[in-house]
Amino acid sequence: MQEINRRYPNFDLMRLLLAAEVVFVHAAYYINNAFAWAGFIMAVPAFLAISGFLVLKSYEESGSWSFFLKKRGLRLLPALAVSMVLCFLLFDAFAVKNSLLNYLSGGIYTLEGAANAPLWSLAWEELAYFCLALLWMAGAYRNRISIWLLLLASMIVVHGGRHLPGHVQIILFLGPAFFIGNLMYLYRDVLLRVHPVIPWVLFLAVCFNAYIPGVHGIVDIYPLVFQSFSIVWVGMAGFRAIPFKFPDISYGLYIYHFPLVLFIVRHNLATTYVGMATYLIPPLVMICVASWYLIEKPALRLKNVPLRPYARRVLAVIN
16 A cells, blocks of 8 residues: 555654754763763664665555655755865864765765764665665565565574674664564554554653663563664654654754764863753754755755756666
8 A cells, every 4th residue: 555645753853853862872972981871772773673664655655766866855955065064164174074084984984084974874874765766666565575575584684693792783773674674664553553652651661761670681682673663663653752743853863963073072162961962052053944944855856856857867767
């Protein structure tokens, strides 16, 4: 069953919470290098789990690889370009180059010096989109067992890499998270039959499992699976937590916060958590809101604008 333009209740909220968690962790670390809290949810794998659900939905509704590619490009690239401008204004051309290296290499290659570090995950997310398109064209999503096997294979890879450095393990986590999101979209009719309180109960139990007797031992068996499943389930099937629509600034929070944090630290503007919040939050929120209304939202409106003839020819070759 194809659900054209169906809106699920809490994905915008979940992405906002994940982005806010990333901002908090980075800001706190630069105030206190001993700060080691990993967050309630592993944010980047959780983002990929949400994408695994929503991007599969988007591809199904697109009807063609070219339209899908256009929608993804309009969602990601305009704000990404603005983040490069922000790096240049706050630092210099080297910071832009270093941020691009970090982005294009997926965080594997970055020079010493200023860079917009969180951009590393965007390359892996875009690779996931490409793999999704290939799997769709190969008919894998018409045979759910194929996605189950890919999930199993990716979990075996994660298990095999459990002794690798932490940043490499996070990259390996992205595969299982994405396929969990895919499977939840494929089984959405079943998952949507539950009472909308149940996904919230599971999500909160997973987030606070360390404080709930008995739950911690269960979640700790494979936290990646529980976290990915719970955040997608509450996004798609939980009761709507915020009854009104709000600007979708989660992407902006994610890609704009780090240059501001580095600028504050380099200029010794804050040495306490309160000081960091005072200098970071107001400009960050203003930049994110301006980006949404002036850059991101207008760009998304272009998705139905016909492509120029030369662009159509390029995309025809891709198809």
